[in-house]
Amino acid sequence: MSVYLPEEALDLTLRSQPCKELERLEAEIRDMEESIEGLDQFQIVDKLGEGTFSSVYKAIDLNHHFYDNYAWTGKMSNLDQDRPSSKHVHVALKRIYVTSSPSRILNELDILEQLRDAEHISYLITAFRSEDQIVAVMPYSRHADFRDYYRIIPICDLKCYFRCLFRALRSAHAANIIHRDVKPANFLYDPKTGEGTLCDFGLAERFEPSDWRGKCHHTLPTPDFPHGRTEINRNVQSFHFNPGGALAVNSSVGRAKVDMGPPERVGYLKNDTRPGVRANRAGTRGFRAPEVLFKCQDQTPSLDIWSAGIILLAFLTKRFPLFNSNDDTEALLELATIFGKRRMEQCALLHNRTFLCNIPSIEQGGQRIVDFIVKLNPRLREAGSHPDPDGHKEDVEQALDLARACLHLDCTRRWTANQILNHPFLAEE
Known part of the structure; x- marks a missing residue:
């Protein structure tokens, strides 16, 4: 799912964070930009999460309008490089740590590519390597924090949540793939739209x-x-x-x-x-x-x-x-x-x-x-x-x-x- 936001809202997430947290995140982003070649195609605006083997960031795809993105946005793209789109498209960048084994990284990328057409599963747009750094690029899925809604969501709305989740599992299991880490943090759900996306196949x-x-x-x-x-x-x-x-x-x-x-x-x-x-x-x-x-x-x-x-x-x-x-x-x-x-x-x-x-x-x-x-x-x-x-x-x-x-x-x-x-x-x- 692609999210289009006006230009003035780009850095809202960063600016709204506490000062010390903002400084730490800015330093982390600078370090990534210096150490990972190819990251200049994106503008990181927030950190979405961190796990044992990876960190995930929200970023703007600066070159989105250069390509035909119909396959993953469902919308015709403006391919005129002289007149770039005035709207911004966000993607999720998954930085896989070097402590993760090469076979594990290859397995995750291969599974994401195989499940490209599966419904309600975050798939791979592209991936690139800079020396020992691996970055996977996936569509950004707008979602809410599970802790903010699990107590108040009406029981009838649970139907939307679990239809999305079990459709994703049906597709994965039909391909003989076991996710192995199903939990709220790995299922990105937006209560406003009723759309959910299963992500993080690092342990699959x-x-x-x-x-x-x-x-x-x-x-x-x-x-x-x-x-x-x-x-x-x-x-x-x-x-x-x-x-x-x-x-x-x-x-x-x-x-x-x-x-x-x-x-x-x-x-x-x-x-x-x-x-x-x-x-x-x-x-x-x-x-x-x-x-x-x-x-x-x-x-x-x-x-x-x-x-x-x-x-x-x-x-x-x-x-x-x-x-x-x-x-x-x-x-x-x-x-x-x-x-x-x-x-x-x-x-x-x-x-x-x-x-x-x-x-x-x-x-x-x-x-x-x-x-x-x-x-x-x-x-x-x-x-x-x-x-x-x-x-x-x-x-x-x-x-x-x-x-x-x-x-x-x-x-x-x-x-x-x-x-x-x-x-x-x-x-x-």
Whole structure:
């Protein structure tokens, strides 16, 4: 999305910042202009964000009118170099740090190029390199800070938000691409227009069936089972096959269940001779799916669905961040306070892991995600002065059911992005 602003508004963002912050940003911009060749084509006006591997800036494309930009603006461009356009077009410049590996950088740029035609996904306009500096140029998407609207946005407007998000995920997953870092900061949404854009594919990876390790009790995804299905894997060693940890299958639905929980031996082995497990843990704390926390080596696009469900949870509970653990162990404990000990054991079993907990406050059976949401936000169902109380009540119940569809501990039971777009809460008439 291109944003056209009058000339007098160009430096408004910079001028509105505190003096010390402005001085720091100006010094940072000067350093970039001196060290990155090719940056003279742009005029940086603000810093949009900063992460572990990159920083993103808002800039004016000074040479925009020199080129035919119809492919990404949808508008015919003025190609007369003697009469440049009086309006300015903003772009987003992503400066990728040199600490990021070349393969990671190439992977991100390749994915952005592949998803060029996907809806609601920020794509690549161009990229250039100056020695060890890489800058990716993307359309600027006007958006609001999530913290400014997540408490006050009407529940009916959530439909626009999540239609955009799940359309983006549908396109990415159809291309066998897992975003891996779905969170509010990476989904640029403008409440005024109802438009949203999924960005930052720095942690994204391609799902390759040939890399399937087959170490868990869930199968490789297929067209009929896009997130795989639960199935006993007799080809792996598992103490769950032993007495006290038996694994059985309910033949009526073909899903694994625990007959008896693992033995109550809580703690760490002093001299643990078992080999360590290496699994992809990319993502942001509070948004990592259970299979990521359990270090499952066969992760599927369903982990993005979980992360999107956590965003929905923030809207419905009006709490953000909802989960804020220091490490994976605490994160699993946070989930156990909601879902209960038994369901966490079953989830661990699915990934050939063990969940042991002797904290008295952790309930055995847990609670439904719907009950958890209503407990945190007991006024959620109240219509108040809503002009259509019955319509509001229906929207709330459908949104609660959508949260349930996204936040299954069992990754094989989570709905796909395409199924979610047909959910009653998001389905368009």
